[in-house]
């Protein structure tokens with residue numbers, strides 16, 4: 001049998017001391033990325049996965065099942081509203097069991113593929129819960145102990161414990177249970193106004209559930225600009241949902257088969273009841289049972305503190321994904337996992353995480369998407385900017401599609417014209433934002449974006465309008481232009 005020696009010249013003596021070069025704790029998106037990267041660098045790698053099912057949050061109970069259901073809701077909604085195109089439809093009926101079965105079949109396919117990737121012999125795949133005994137040793141729920149030179153912790157997140165004690169009077173659903181319902185409730189209260197809340201709200205409302213959404217902040221999706229959140233709130237209300245924002249929850253109860261909450265809203269107490277309540281008040285890092293203190297890994301509010309190389313306070317232990325943050329977004333978990341795996345293998349050529357292009361997509365209809373700076377964040381950080389927007393209601397292709405809600409917005413450096421942020425709330429906003437991610441990746445200016453060819457009639461060409469507007473407003477001085485040209489040459 002060939003023994004792998006590891007790219008960093010790991011010697012036979014050390015191999016006896018450690019079972020593996022790297023043990024990755026958690027086989028979700030971040031953990032798999034870390035293990036694949038470490039194993040590809042010839043490090044003896046093991047993944048320890050403690051879940052009942054293999055696949056991680058994104059595949060099993062996050063991105064993929066929610067998007068499968070939201071797409072079904074979109075198809076139903078279109079079938080029910082064809083009149084604008086001169087098409088009539090009768091009553092549209094549906095089979096909820098089939099909607100859920102399609103989602104389950106897709107998830108099984110994705111999870112089976114991930115299980116196959118994890119068992120492909122490039123690394124050892126172990127099914128057990130792990131916790132630390134000391135800085136180089138973990139104990140497994142099977143009773144075994146394993147030692148490694150390095151670790152990557154990628155144990156994900158769990159639904160946040162309720163910050164409000166009275167909510168324990170409710171048997172509420174979390175996103176996990178909402179994805180496994182056998183039957184639709186007639187009515188649903190959704191607590192929260194983040195991504196989980198709004199995505200489920202539209203799914204259930206479009207499947208004829210009477211939805212009441214209760215958000216603490218002045219608007220849903222509070223990390224987006226107010227103009228963006230307002231578009232979604234307007235659409236939600238038009239589709240029959242009741243949306244309360246700026247609220248303070250005060251009590252909860254469960255009587256006669258109904259679940260209720262009361263809250264303060266506009267200085268009055270409001271009471272609402274429904275068949276079910278969906279709790280969507282956030283998630284917290286899943287680190288509680290890891291005994292991280294025994295490994296010397298520092299945490300802050302359960303979140304593993306890691307530097308930009310994904311290295312924790314214990315220098316040989318790295319972290320990736322939701323357990324460390326600062327974002328709970330799957331492509332970031334993957335990038336962090338890759339950085340952790342790379343940095344263990346090649347400590348002299350470290351890869352650093354760069355969140356300049358942080359982006360986020362919410363898969364409602366209209367989709368809500370952003371990259372880098374919002375106006376809110378620019379103002380908070382005192383970053384000078386110029387912004388311009390253009391509405392989908394005045395754009396050829398979206399008018400053809402009757403997709404007239406929302407707008408695109410660009411933020412630019414007021415002196416150089418470099419694009420520093422983008423937002424799209426509108427049809428396929430999650431796809432459209434990628435043009436701005438690409439432009440920002442290459443540090444393009446609004447002038448360059450406006451000059452780029454765009455096919456007509458497409459949704460994408462809508463970006464040229466705010467780009468042109470900003471390009472006219474921002475005229476870099478000749479000196480700045482020369483400098484830029486020098487830098488490019």
Ligand SMILES: Cc1cc2nc3c(=O)[nH]c(=O)nc-3n(C[C@H](O)[C@H](O)[C@H](O)COP(=O)(O)OP(=O)(O)OC[C@H]3O[C@@H](n4cnc5c(N)ncnc54)[C@H](O)[C@@H]3O)c2cc1C
Pocket residue numbers: 025026027028029030031048049050051052055056057058059061062063064066128129130131154155156157175196286289290320321322323327328329330331333363
């Ligand atoms: C409803 C919902 C929808 C979402 N939709 C999106 C979306 O559309 N787009 C997006 O980018 N993000 C979305 N997210 C967020 C995204 O799913 C997460 O950011 C991402 O999956 C986190 O990956 P991870 O590898 O950090 O954690 P996970 O995928 O959760 O992996 C952690 C793994 O560690 C294992 N584990 C935990 N503790 C131990 C232990 N002690 N020993 C061994 N194994 C352990 C777990 O079993 C799990 O498999 C959504 C989240 C939710 C809840």
Ligand SMILES: NC(=O)c1ccc[n+]([C@@H]2O[C@H](COP(=O)([O-])OP(=O)(O)OC[C@H]3O[C@@H](n4cnc5c(N)ncnc54)[C@H](O)[C@@H]3O)[C@@H](O)[C@H]2O)c1
Pocket residue numbers: 164191192193194195196197199214215216217220221222247248249280281282283327328329360361362363
């Ligand atoms: N499309 C996506 O990328 C997607 C989809 C779903 C989830 N996610 C990820 O999953 C994570 C969890 O999502 P989430 O929506 O559960 O959490 P979140 O933290 O994004 O949102 C929680 C919301 O609840 C509100 N809230 C908190 N306490 C409240 C109270 N007492 N009363 C009323 N409202 C209150 C907050 O203002 C916030 O808007 C997020 O970080 C997100 O990145 C991503």
